[in-house]
Amino acid sequence: MSYFDMASAAPLHPVARQALVAALDEGWADPARLYREGRRARLLLDAAREAAAEEVGCRPDELAFTPSGTRALHSAVAGAAAGRRRTGRHVVLSAVEHSAVLHAAEPFDTTEVAVDRAGRVDAGRFAAALRPDTALACLQSANHEVGTLQPVAEVADACRAAGVPLLVDAAQSLTWGPVAGDWSLLAGSAHKWGGPPGVGLLVVRKGTRFAPQEPADERESGRAPGFENLPAIVAAAASLRAVRDGAAAEAARLSALVDVIRTRVPQLVPDVEVVGHERLRLPHLVTFSCLYVDGEALLSGLDRAGFSVSSGSSCTSSTLTPSHVLKAMGVLSEGNVRVSLPPGTAAEDVERFLAALPRVVADVRAHMGADAVPGLNTPADGGTSAAAAVSDATATEPGAELVVDSLGKRCPIPVIELARVIGEVPLGGLVTVLSDDEAARLDIPAWCTMRDQEYVGERPAERGTAYVVRRRV
């Protein structure tokens, strides 16, 4: 079994395990107490804070341990915005922030800064969004779904110049090093770097106005209510230190493996889009999307083949909407796969993945009926085509326009049906796809880009939306 989902959670680092087990005996008491068990716990807590602060690049008294990265982000957004409530209620953030940031910012007047097709914000564009009433700006160090690095240092400078504090969500990058730049607040999550779950970091630089919004509590400088999760905190700090040791070399090694995946997947699998920035990216993470593929079926095929990966496809989430990150980038969301390699991943495991992937994708496509799509390199055996049945396409004006009724059908069926009928209209002819699946809004234009067809636009239909495509090739 190869676990390639480090961006969700890393397996516990051996150092973390060792530290955690040791701290269970030494660190269960209340560090606020004056007796010896309490003093011992306090020493452990102080040492962990110093170690973590050193790796983050801040003062120990600027760092609070929270119960998770999510809670750190929630507290950071609420506390920093409240600290500047006299300035205003405007929050600037990138369109590809983690949902924890987006949800925490919901009560405010927000400006989402768009990203390019690689998922990166433009620093100048971000700076231009700052206003006199901007209380807070938020920018991740690296995107959690596609690995693209953000221009944090430049944005931090722009924020300083405007007098706006910048919160950096560093959850995905702390494994590899501290976040450069003159940021004001930072959040992290231990289980992303091989620490145990239950520990996040909230850093508030001296001089940053901060008004905690949780009920009053004396622990963690009033920034993280509740009894400290001490054994896990000790383990989190120890593992951060451990992964940083040799992080540069491991980053280079994994980055080369990711390059192999980025290059070879499009060679091995037809109709694939590798997404995210080619160079300005996390060393260990790569994301790609496969046309005509149901994300859930793909994950489950890869799981059966022995690979644990993640997906931003709508059909794998309970919300039935595609990842907001892929949406903001304007890239294909169907058949989406995120591969994030834990430190120590062997080159052979990546080779095995590349060897297994084409068959898994082909099987899913065959099962979806995508083997009937002209020009698609389908597997020799054809597979069983559960959804291959009948095309609902109807030539309303013969030779000129086709209407495909995909109402009630979920991603990737609308795109598959579009692909199957496009050849039935002449060059310059139109295909209109009726769909009520949210993913179609993203995937039909993305398909057009990938297949050199013209996306004309969408209009509301009696039910769902009509997406119009003009045949160009």
Place this chain on the structure above:
Amino acid sequence: MSYFDMASAAPLHPVARQALVAALDEGWADPARLYREGRRARLLLDAAREAAAEEVGCRPDELAFTPSGTRALHSAVAGAAAGRRRTGRHVVLSAVEHSAVLHAAEPFDTTEVAVDRAGRVDAGRFAAALRPDTALACLQSANHEVGTLQPVAEVADACRAAGVPLLVDAAQSLTWGPVAGDWSLLAGSAHKWGGPPGVGLLVVRKGTRFAPQEPADERESGRAPGFENLPAIVAAAASLRAVRDGAAAEAARLSALVDVIRTRVPQLVPDVEVVGHERLRLPHLVTFSCLYVDGEALLSGLDRAGFSVSSGSSCTSSTLTPSHVLKAMGVLSEGNVRVSLPPGTAAEDVERFLAALPRVVADVRAHMGADAVPGLNTPADGGTSAAAAVSDATATEPGAELVVDSLGKRCPIPVIELARVIGEVPLGGLVTVLSDDEAARLDIPAWCTMRDQEYVGERPAERGTAYVVRRRV
């Protein structure tokens, strides 16, 4: 070393340790993921939820795991009050709730129901505080500082009748059994029952209106944002089950040891008040206060003698105010000691504690200058009297009234100075103590009760407050 502070944190139960270590290997992945590591984590999470729910006495889907008992209480108060915001913003709670409840209720219009000298609310009085605009009522199952059990079942019935949900803070009692009665919400904390820190319980009964106030998050039914602290959750559930096994027998055994402490401490140490209810109490917890004793010095003396206990005295807290619980009960706060015996405490350890206590108290009293207090049974060697120096008492009207200037002096000095001069006025004469220490407001009346003197009252003075006492004996 004897650790007698289970009410703060219990040492990790061996079953919890075992479960935690096992779950580190099996339960680090994201339980929301579909691959095998995720499915394995989900199974562990589901099993832990079922086990915990069974011990609590609720349905598994009513129980969410939170990062701590404090966070469970915060979420419970905010979510339940918001769920009934159309009813009103009134919250009824006992005056002796945990500070996490009191702080969470601060944004609301609150009615604090008074307690008797034993720390117990009267169910009828609690019911009478419910109003048509009451959104929520809060009552602990047992008090964390004095161990007094509250009439939860009766109050729950009254709340049901009034259509008001009752939140029970069960942090101190879950070790011993489920909370009886028809409550609507319940909170607990794993590290109080021998589980690891980092895990709380939030139970919301079906049919209870609840609107989570944290930013949206899919985990734990939207009631506890952030990645689940799974290894700790597994350990928490396992240890709750383990401590419940044989809890009744252990409760009886510890309760007998507590009875020994309750009876013998006043025999062994002069001028001690044992506080909390004699019968309606937690089995393992007893609290007493010692006149003329500095709480911090007492804790540190007991620590040196090998006993880890806690205190609600103002001089051991950073806030310089005495415990709000002792204040609400109207009992002495100085020299306060809370003894809470972990399961398995040996009778010999309690005997050793009783053997050591008199000398430790006597030493602190001697050090405070209390050996000069008439009628106090001081140790034979007298000790060194750092604060014994001079009495600031001045006879303004000879033989009739004395004014003691204790301004700038901290608990227990004002009471010691009062005790030293009371004999200098005739029967019926007055002593006025000038003090700016918050504890004096509680401790001077309490001293009067204990020493059969008459507490006349207080009035504002030029600096601080003037407390007036009439000599009766």
